[in-house]
Amino acid sequence: MAKENGKSDSQNLPASIVEFIRRILKKMGYRRKVRQDVQAELTAHFEDEFKDCKTDEEKEQKAQQLITDFGDLKLLAILLRRAKKRCRPLWRTVVARTFQVIGVLILCFIIYVIWFVSGKPLITTNYVAELNQMVRPVADD
Amino acid sequence: MKFESQLLKGIAPVVVLEILSRGPMYGYELSQAIEQRSGDILTLGKGTLYPLLYNLEAKKLVKGRWEKNQSSRKRRYYSITSKGKGQLAKQKAQLRELTAGLNLVFGGALSTA
Numbered sequence: 001m002a003k004e005n006g007k008s009d010s011q012n013l014p015a016s017i018v019e020f021i022r023r024i025l026k027k028m029g030y031r032r033k034v035r036q037d038v039q040a041e042l043t044a045h046f047e048d049e050f051k052d053c054k055t056d057e058e059k060e061q062k063a064q065q066l067i068t069d070f071g072d073l074k075l076l077a078i079l080l081r082r083a084k085k086r087c088r089p090l091w092r093t094v095v096a097r098t099f100q101v102i103g104v105l106i107l108c109f110i111i112y113v114i115w116f117v118s119g120k121p122l123i124t125t126n127y128v129a130e131l132n133q134m135v136r137p138v139a140d141d
Numbered sequence: 142m143k144f145e146s147q148l149l150k151g152i153a154p155v156v157v158l159e160i161l162s163r164g165p166m167y168g169y170e171l172s173q174a175i176e177q178r179s180g181d182i183l184t185l186g187k188g189t190l191y192p193l194l195y196n197l198e199a200k201k202l203v204k205g206r207w208e209k210n211q212s213s214r215k216r217r218y219y220s221i222t223s224k225g226k227g228q229l230a231k232q233k234a235q236l237r238e239l240t241a242g243l244n245l246v247f248g249g250a251l252s253t254a
Binding site: 044 | 168169170188191192196199207217
């Protein structure tokens with residue numbers, strides 16, 4: 001499997017393509033192993049695309065054409081990430097969702113604690129006065 | 142010809158499944174095969190191919206595995222699963238019906254054009 005820096009498999013590729021793959025992976029994010037898989041696959045694809053190119057000039061021209069053919073880099077990264085996420089097994093989805101819920105709960109708790117600590121008590125009802133009023137003897141006239 | 146993306150969106154998975162039903166292929170090989178077998182009419186965008194393959198893999202319609210080819214290069218070969226074959230048969234039947242319906246609407250002009 002190719003390493004994420006791509007030096008092992010992408011030495012024969014033009015610099016613009018290596019940079020293109022690097023940017024896709026950077027935008028894609030997600031797990032390292034998945035990114036390595038995608039990188040290896042894209043590298044293999046580009047290697048095949050360049051197998052008929054003899055000169056560096058030819059390669060560079062083809063590289064520019066391929067980059068255009070691949071379309072919007074950001075959109076491609078989003079699509080790859082989304083598709084790879086769908087591939088993960090159910091248990092991994094459950095684990096991810098559990099951590100997300102825990103994260104949200106911790107965030108809510110932190111916000112509540114900040115609100116609670118930073119707030120100042122505001123007396124709106126004087127219960128002592130009300131109690132005194134209740135037990136105050138009323139003179140019978 | 143440049144097709145409407147929505148039109149191609151529904152057709153692309155069927156085309157990929159059909160090509161893969163003839164034998165396992167890797168991404169580049171698959172894109173070439175689609176072009177060749179459609180007489181260069183269908184050209185799946187390179188940026189569409191891999192997300193499409195991963196989506197089909199997520200639906201368990203195709204299965205990918207790393208293998209070395211003749212030139213001892215590692216490639217990810219995709220093969221159709223039994224679920225994929227079932228889905229392909231279903232979609233082919235739907236396409237046949239759709240084509241028949243469209244032919245009736247267009248007075249057979251679609252098949253002769």
